[in-house]
């Protein structure tokens with residue numbers, strides 16, 4: 602099994618609903634998004650997937666979220682904007698881009714700060 606991984610950061614605001622103490626008030630994070638794809642076979646060019654192409658896709662998603670209130674972003678609005686929800690948002694968007702690439706799985710890990718993250722790891726559709 603091979604893996605390639607890229608990462609990007611963005612700044613965003615949000616508030617949580619529930620038993621989250623001060624985090625129920627609007628506050629911000631410097632989010633770091635790590636994206637890893639995995640697969641069994643390398644292409645003829647010796648790569649699993651072009652790091653540059655994956656990096657551009659992740660950079661584009663980070664730019665969409667940069668300096669936004671996540672609670673107002675289409676696709677997140679109406680949800681509790683946990684790191685898990687942000688990981689889902691990024692996962693679903695990238696899975697569409699990666700469909701048919703031959704990759705077997707995609708992991709999106711979202712760090713809210715250097716010590717805490719949530720991740721979604723799932724197989725990519727055929």
Ligand SMILES: Nc1nc2c(c(=O)[nH]1)N=C([C@H](O)[C@H](O)COP(=O)(O)OP(=O)(O)OP(=O)(O)O)CN2
Pocket residue numbers: 617621624628682683684685713714717719
């Ligand atoms: N499973 C999850 N738990 C929590 C999430 C989350 O996304 N998934 N998010 C939060 C809040 O966003 C919160 O801002 C982070 O809170 P916490 O880690 O407790 O506090 P910080 O490290 O940001 O700041 P402190 O100064 O250390 O309180 C909570 N839980």
Ligand SMILES: [Zn+2]
Pocket residue numbers: 615624628629630713
């Ligand atoms: Zn928060």
